[in-house]
Amino acid sequence: MTSEEKNQWAYGVASLVVSVAYFVWLVAQAQDAPAVDIDYVPAMLWAIGLGIVLNIFGSIVACVTNPAEVGKKDQRDRDVTRRGDAVSFYVFSIAAVGPLVLAMADADTFWIANSLYAACALTAVVGVVVKIVSYRKGI
Amino acid sequence: MGKKKTPNCDEEWASMSRDEVYNWIFALVSLVSTITYLAILVPRKIGAPASEVSYVAPLLWVFGCGMVVGFGTALAVRLAAPKDSKVRDERDKEIELIGQYVGSGFVTIGAMAALVLSILEVDHFWVSNSLFVGFLFAAVLSSFAKAAAYRGEYPEI
Numbered sequence: 239m240t241s242e243e244k245n246q247w248a249y250g251v252a253s254l255v256v257s258v259a260y261f262v263w264l265v266a267q268a269q270d271a272p273a274v275d276i277d278y279v280p281a282m283l284w285a286i287g288l289g290i291v292l293n294i295f296g297s298i299v300a301c302v303t304n305p306a307e308v309g310k311k312d313q314r315d316r317d318v319t320r321r322g323d324a325v326s327f328y329v330f331s332i333a334a335v336g337p338l339v340l341a342m343a344d345a346d347t348f349w350i351a352n353s354l355y356a357a358c359a360l361t362a363v364v365g366v367v368v369k370i371v372s373y374r375k376g377i
Numbered sequence: 378m379g380k381k382k383t384p385n386c387d388e389e390w391a392s393m394s395r396d397e398v399y400n401w402i403f404a405l406v407s408l409v410s411t412i413t414y415l416a417i418l419v420p421r422k423i424g425a426p427a428s429e430v431s432y433v434a435p436l437l438w439v440f441g442c443g444m445v446v447g448f449g450t451a452l453a454v455r456l457a458a459p460k461d462s463k464v465r466d467e468r469d470k471e472i473e474l475i476g477q478y479v480g481s482g483f484v485t486i487g488a489m490a491a492l493v494l495s496i497l498e499v500d501h502f503w504v505s506n507s508l509f510v511g512f513l514f515a516a517v518l519s520s521f522a523k524a525a526a527y528r529g530e531y532p533e534i
């Protein structure tokens with residue numbers, strides 16, 4: 239496994255774990271109170287911060303376990319990155335239309351902020367899945 | 378980062394690849410859409426509180442007209458193009474990547490701004506417009522970056 243592929247695993251696992259934890263928490267909160275009354279902002283900021291920290295930690299683990307490979311990028315890494323980034327761009331552009339429609343419809347900011355966060359999380363996970371599948375099965 | 382020289386800068390219109398022609402259509406349509414939208418929106422906003430500016434109808438009209446004109450023209454070009462016109466080659470693919478990098482930057486900036494604004498409970502006018510103007514800027518700047526890449530040197534991504 240190249241160091242770039244390990245970085246992608248770190249990024250993917252960090253994004254998935256944190257966003258799933260956040261949305262599970264959100265759904266649990268929504269059982270007791272109307273969704274728009276949930277104080278979601280601190281939790282979302284924690285989720286974003288924790289996602290970044292976990293990703294950095296994962297990258298460091300990837301570096302430490304195989305120092306010889308660090309920073310080496312071959313043509314395959316570049317091709318996989320290109321393909322994953324292209325898919326991410328289209329996924330995010332389409333997913334960001336949802337929050338735009340909600341904002342135009344004057345929906346509560348709870349829904350706008352959370353749909354934007356969901357769009358980011360979805361894009362991160364889809365991008366990583368595309369890259370890992372490309373590594374495993376070829377382009 | 379290596380530089381690649383675009384061969385034969387004196388190409389005639391007829392020898393442009395289809396992707397380059399599509400890109401010019403996209404560039405002009407997105408530029409006209411952006412100017413039109415801002416020309417409608419900015420005078421409405423001046424002197425009025427954000428909550429009273431009606432922006433939804435212009436936004437939908439600009440988006441709808443841009444789509445219809447853009448895809449309509451592209452379809453006309455596709456039908457009018459000679460059968461032996463150049464199809465997509467490696468250079469088209471590399472330039473497509475430049476567009477994606479520029480575009481994703483602006484879409485991301487617009488979306489991050491919208492996330493911060495909605496967390497701060499700012500008026501919906503600002504949330505919608507940071508997203509939509511982010512899309513418009515992404516479209517204009519990515520297509521003009523691609524147009525420039527077709528005509529000159531471009532960095533290898």
